[in-house]
Amino acid sequence: MNLSALSDSLKPLNLRSCLIQQQGRLIFEHYRDQRTSSEIAKINSCTKSILSALVCIAMDQGQLSGPSAPISEFFPQLSRDADTRKQQITIGQLLTMSAGFRWTEFGGANSFPKMTRSSHWVNYVLEQPLAEEPGTRMEYNSGISQLLSSIVVQASGMSTARFAEQYLFGPLGITEYEWETDPQGIHTGGYGLKLRPADLLKFGQLYLQQGVWENSQIISGGRVACSVQPALPAEPPRHGGYGWHWWTDSITGDTRTGGSAAVDYYYARGYAGQYVYVLPELQAVAVVTQDNRRGKNNPPPEVFREYIVPQLMNPSGL
Structure with a gap:
């Protein structure tokens, strides 16, 4: 792997950070400046994959019965909904974002901003009508992630952040973070978490190691495997597939x-x-972390596909 060539390629891109680890060894580390390595920063919807890990841990511990469990066990108000199909929505369908709610994350109905302006985010999501049969199609929906965060709270008897501290952050040595909450004090499931780039790298390495960290099984290998398998095609115009709050390609x-x-x-x-x-x-x-909010006519570069993968697959680096 030509590290100097990669470094030269990334310099003009103004990335916050780029870290690469291979076979358990940090082989590349780039930060915009000295502060970036130690600063926590917004990871936005990467929060969803952290939440997925917490749901898997709760399942491993028996606090959640599994992906086939109906969410009506946690939201009894669904039994009063005129659409009886809502009672059959499962935790697995939340994880794959295939619950069937009518939802436009941004644009159109602007479901996500409306949720964040509501007085009760969980109720707002549950009250949305179904647009299709649960389990049939992936529809990107940060409200679904808020339902999952609420389920973690109800199943564990502690806040989502406290559960993470005890069973994920603590074992990984993640000591600094910030996490937003909704009006009911439930930590945001779809976004709102701040971490350091090196801690994101630990999280990725945990999954690469099938849930094992320093000889301890943090997440069962079976749950990790289920999480990262494409369950449904990704919602267009995105490509690839979608697993349990993980993208695949x-x-x-x-x-x-x-x-x-x-x-x-x-x-x-x-x-x-x-x-x-x-x-x-x-x-x-x-x-890879950035803070460039470019428009549709000036999108950020595909750093991973254009720069990182060619180096990883370069025979001279193997």
């Missing part, structure tokens, strides 16, 4: 034999360029 590039083959990967993704990529076949994890 593949990329074709040169292999050590000189041919080309698809390499599967999965990733956490947050607004304004926050990413955690996990490439099991290459035993690699990459973190």
Whole structure:
């Protein structure tokens, strides 16, 4: 891997950070300035993948019975809804964002901003009509993540952040963070978490290691595997698939034999360029953080596909 060439390529992009770890060893580390390495910053919707890990841990502990459990166990008001299909929505359908609620994250009905302006976010989400049969199609919905955060609270008897401190952040050595809450004090499931880039790298490495950290099984390997498998196609115009609050995709590039083959990967993704990529076949994890909010006519570069993957798949670096 030509690290100097990668460094030269990234300098003009004004990234906050870029970290790459392969086979458990940090091989590349770039920060915009000295402060960035130690500062916590918004990870936006990467929060969703952190929440997914907490749901998996709660399932492992038996505090949640599993993905087939109906969410009406936690939201009894659904039994009074005129649409009886809502009573059959499962935790797994929340994780894959296929609950069927009519929802436009941004644009159109602007469901997400309306939720954040409401006095009770969970009730706002549950009151939305169903647009289709639960389980049939992925529709990006940060409100669903808020339902999952509420479920973690109800199942564990502690706040989502406290649960994370005890069972995820603590074992990973994550000591500094900030996490927003809704009007009821439930930590935001779809966004609102601030972490350091190095802590995002730890999180990705935990998944690469099938839930094992320093010889302890933090998340069961089976739950990790379920989380990162594409359950449904991603909602257009996004490509790839969607798992349990993780995105999935593949990329074709040169292999050590000189041919080309698809390499599967999965990733956490947050607004304004926050990413955690996990490439099991290459035993690699990459973190990219940015704060460039470019418009549609001037999108940020595909740093991972254009710069990082070609270097990881360069035979000279294998």
